[in-house]
Amino acid sequence: MQIDVRRDWRISARSDLPVNRSGHMFDDGQYQPIVRSEVCSLSAARRVAAMLDLPTESITEGDALPKGWHFLLMGADTRRSGLRADGFPGLGVPMPDLGFTRLLLGGRSAEYHMDIPVGAKVFRTSGITSLTQKSNASGPMAVVTIGHEIRVDGAPDAAVTETQTYILLPGESRFNESVQPLQAVTAARTQVVVPDETLLFQYSALGFNSHKIHVDRSYAREVEGFPDLVVNGGLTTLLLTEFARRELELDLRSFSMKNVAPLFCGRQITLAADHHDKRWSLKAFDNTGKLAAEMEANVNEF
Incomplete structure (x- = not known):
């Protein structure tokens, strides 16, 4: 409806x-x-x-x-x-x-x-x-x-x-924590980050976001069925925009972001970027190499 x-x-x-x-x-x-x-x-x-x-x-x-x-x-x-x-x-x-x-x-x-x-x-x-x-x-x-x-x-x-x-x-969440075979992440540029409890707390505090799946481990596990604290979707976006700004030296004009799978505290995230004509494709992969978020970005030319 x-x-x-x-x-x-x-x-x-x-x-x-x-x-x-x-x-x-x-x-x-x-x-x-x-x-x-x-x-x-x-x-x-x-x-x-x-x-x-x-x-x-x-x-x-x-x-x-x-x-x-x-x-x-x-x-x-x-x-x-x-x-x-x-x-x-x-x-x-x-x-x-x-x-x-x-x-x-x-x-x-x-x-x-x-x-x-x-x-x-x-x-x-x-x-x-x-x-x-x-x-x-x-x-x-x-x-x-x-x-x-x-x-x-x-x-x-x-x-x-x-x-x-x-x-x-x-x-309850239907997240499946079954063991997945590692998948290689291939891209023109990559960077590895590991978000910890401090980063999740500080991001949540700066945005005054008290959603419990990001700050309360027992709630995330026992109530919502996740294996650990969930990385904020907005924090994943920030990690990708910072990757674009600091590592790729891009001046963003616009972006469209889609979260397709959860990312978890203390687990490796691989940020990846590829350039297609005038657009950039930026992605975040979890510790098994599974796609978790993807961003299409347009940039200002210098």
């Missing part, structure tokens, strides 16, 4: 506009976009650098926020009483209560229109753009798509537009 919501949800993110900050559905079955203001602070940007083990003093007020770091501006100050049972806060927009106990990030896409200066005030407009309930071989599920626009104060147009797709599922 497809539920139509506000199609033209993008509104000018002025601070004087009346907005519905509750995220509740209106009587006409549409969701009002939520507008909130943030500061892209120097301290927060330097904490991202510290998390990535980069020199913090290299970032100063007025610098362009590196592409991919705008996740700092996507969180929300959800009260503990407003959290889902799994701890997910609803980043920017409360997730509709459809009775599904599990939530996963299916993918995201982003477009960079202009730089966000470190220290600038920004306005973020967020809204549910589609909600679909359906069934497949595994049972009922729902797909919720949320659109975001980030605009720098004083600028007429958005600096970043992003769409996130969340998958809502019932019951």
Whole structure:
């Protein structure tokens, strides 16, 4: 069942506009976009650098926020009483209560229109753009798509537009931990990373994301049926955008990201990149060489 919501949800993110900050559905079955203001602070940007083990003093007020770091501006100050049972806060927009106990990030896409200066005030407009309930071989599920626009104060147009797709599922994870034969990862460029508990905690803290599958090992194992803490889908995206920025020296213009399998704390991840005409294909493989995430990226030519 497809539920139509506000199609033209993008509104000018002025601070004087009346907005519905509750995220509740209106009587006409549409969701009002939520507008909130943030500061892209120097301290927060330097904490991202510290998390990535980069020199913090290299970032100063007025610098362009590196592409991919705008996740700092996507969180929300959800009260503990407003959290889902799994701890997910609803980043920017409360997730509709459809009775599904599990939530996963299916993918995201982003477009960079202009730089966000470190220290600038920004306005973020967020809204549910589609909600679909359906069934497949595994049972009922729902797909919720949320659109975001980030605009720098004083600028007429958005600096970043992003769409996130969340998958809502019932019951326990059906993840199969059976032993898989190792598969070789072949690509023009590769890099190996191993996300540990500290990295998962710091990323979750910086985005104010309290989803328990990323920070509570007993919950991830005993309630959701995973073998260990799950690497944040957004963190996987950040690892790929950082791979593109620092190792490949690419200036991203846009990307489309799809998460196809979970990645786990303490296990090797292989980042891989191939160049096809004017587009880059970036992928993340798990410790067995199985594809876990794939990104198609367009870049600005120097």
